[in-house]
Amino acid sequence: KRKELGADINYLQKKIISSIDLKRKELLIGHSEKTMKIEAETLGFDLPKIGHLHxxxxxxxxxxxxxxxxxxxIVDGPExxxxxxxxxxxxxxxxxxxxxxQDT
Known part of the structure; x- marks a missing residue:
């Protein structure tokens, strides 16, 4: 009984690890495609900062x-x-x- 339980747990562990690896690869591929798309859409320069502090x-x-x-x-507190x-x-x-x- 214990041997069968161990085998089942090992099987589930391998299945979970393979599912995680597959999902990780899908996410990395999707991320790189998004990154390439964003890089293609950039203008190649930074916009100037507009405005200033009061x-x-x-x-x-x-x-x-x-x-x-x-x-x-410097500490903040009630005025x-x-x-x-x-x-x-x-x-x-x-x-x-x-x-x-009138005094308070």
């Missing part, structure tokens, strides 16, 4: 690079902190003057 974006990148060279690191982090987690009482709406 001056503010250029300035921000330049300043970021300056600070990185000075040893700082406005929430009441949670500014007051509640610092145990500022609810009636504290700094928590007035």
């Amino acid at each position: 001056p503010i974006t250029q300035t921000i990148r330049m300043l970021n690079q300056i600070f990185i060279e000075m040893g700082y690191s 406005i902190e929430t009441d949670e982090y500014n007051f509640r987690r610092m145990n500022v009482p609810f009636d504290h003057p700094a928590r007035d709406v």
Whole structure:
């Protein structure tokens, strides 16, 4: 019984490997045909790059690079902190003057 099972498994393994090899060859042939077709359709030169970065974006990148060279690191975070982090987690009482709406 074990011998028969081993023979069946070996047969299936060979069949699977041959199927994979056949499919791989088909894909390689198809890929090379597509590549040749694409190469035949190309113009033979690169198109020029059109456009440029906005001056503010250029300035921000330049300043970021300056600070990185000075040893700082650039991190992203919220531009406005929430009441949670500014007051509640610092145990500022609810009636504290700094928590007035016009001050936050």
